[in-house]
Amino acid sequence: MATSIQQEQLQMLKAFVKICQATPEILHLPELDFYRKYLESLGATIPPRKQDKSPKEGDKPEATNDASTTEDIEDDDDVESDLELNTDGVIEDNDEDMPEYGDENAEVTDEIIDEADAKRSAAMDASAEGRLEDSIELFTEAIKLNPSSALMYAKRAMVFLKLNKPKKAIHDCTKAIELNADSAQGYKWRGRAYRLLGQWEEAYHDLTLACKLDYDDDANAWLHEVTPNAKKIMEHKRKYERIKEEKELKKRQERVKKSREEYEKLKEQNANSDADGGFAGFPGAFPGSAGGMPGMPGLSQLLQDPELLQAFQDPEVAQAFQDVAMNPANISKYQNNPKVQALINKMATKFGGGEGGPKPSGFPGTV
Secondary structure (H helix, E strand, O other): OOOOOOHHHHHHHHHHHHHHHHOHHHHHOHHHHHHHHHHHHOOOOOOOOOOOOOOOOOOOOOOOOHHHHHHHHHHHHHHHHOOOOOOOOOOOOOOOOOOOOOOOOOOOOHHHHHHHHHHHHHHHHHHHOOOHHHHHHHHHHHHHHOOOOHHHHHHHHHHHHHOOOHHHHHHHHHHHHHHOOOOHHHHHHHHHHHHHHOOHHHHHHHHHHHHHHOOOHHHHHHHHHHHHHHHHHHHHHHHHHHHHHHHHHHHHHHHHHHHHHHHHHHHHHHHHHHHHOOOOOOOOOOOOOOOOOOOOOOHHHHHOOHHHHHHHOOHHHHHHHHHHHHOHHHHHHHOOOHHHHHHHHHHHHHHOOOOOOOOOOOOOOOO
């Protein structure tokens, strides 16, 4: 059941969303951890926390990832070195001119099928006599007459293999399998073509399926021939995937560890900031305010002030505020920025005790 929302709450929510849009870094504040997790549960992508690039005294340069990169390369090389294949009988095929297919929309009558079968018989005779080019031509004529016959394509592929044209054979067999998913001949001759090209895993899968669909002594012999290389490749892939998964797991664990350390550090800084009266979630409040500005607001107080919310909707002001929040020393960059100075003075007036209240020291432009 829908729940009504007060207009004042709705306006505060709209203002808060605008602040998040202008300064997404605010979503990494500890007090907004619940909200960030809620957004992530809906599938939202939270921009990563921006790291302060300005060096600080005592900071040590971060170690590069060269060692891990080298380790990755070495591991991959180790896996590759385990792969020794027997490449006897592998040929090179640079012929990229694929044979034509028939028009599947052509009308095929019983008389045309008989004519196509006659062409097929003539093609088989030509192949047996060693007239391979004539056989290809006759099969092509038969395919044009009966373009829906998977067997025609598979038989033409067989002749292409005799001509040492495995790529053309694969082309025809793939068409045969497209026309008939249970074409044992299509898988048999495509498996043989893959073997000639040294594509052992593909050959293994096709020849295995060919034997399952319609056992054939030749297909079975070729299957036993390609199996050793195919098994090595499949094991190689499994080994590589295990290494890859282990690396990814290690990286995830390191990211989680780093995130926890950053969270604990930020929580500690936030506790110190709260104790000093500084802006919640931003260590040390604003620079120049010794120990933090007395009476600085928390996030809830900020959201209740329409003037400050309006100021934060200015991208320039929001970016400056985020910059200063990440590195208080950067306040000096905004000494001559009237928008930022106006925001500082406004916050000092509203939350620093008013006319008679304490004023933060060290703000450029504040009195």
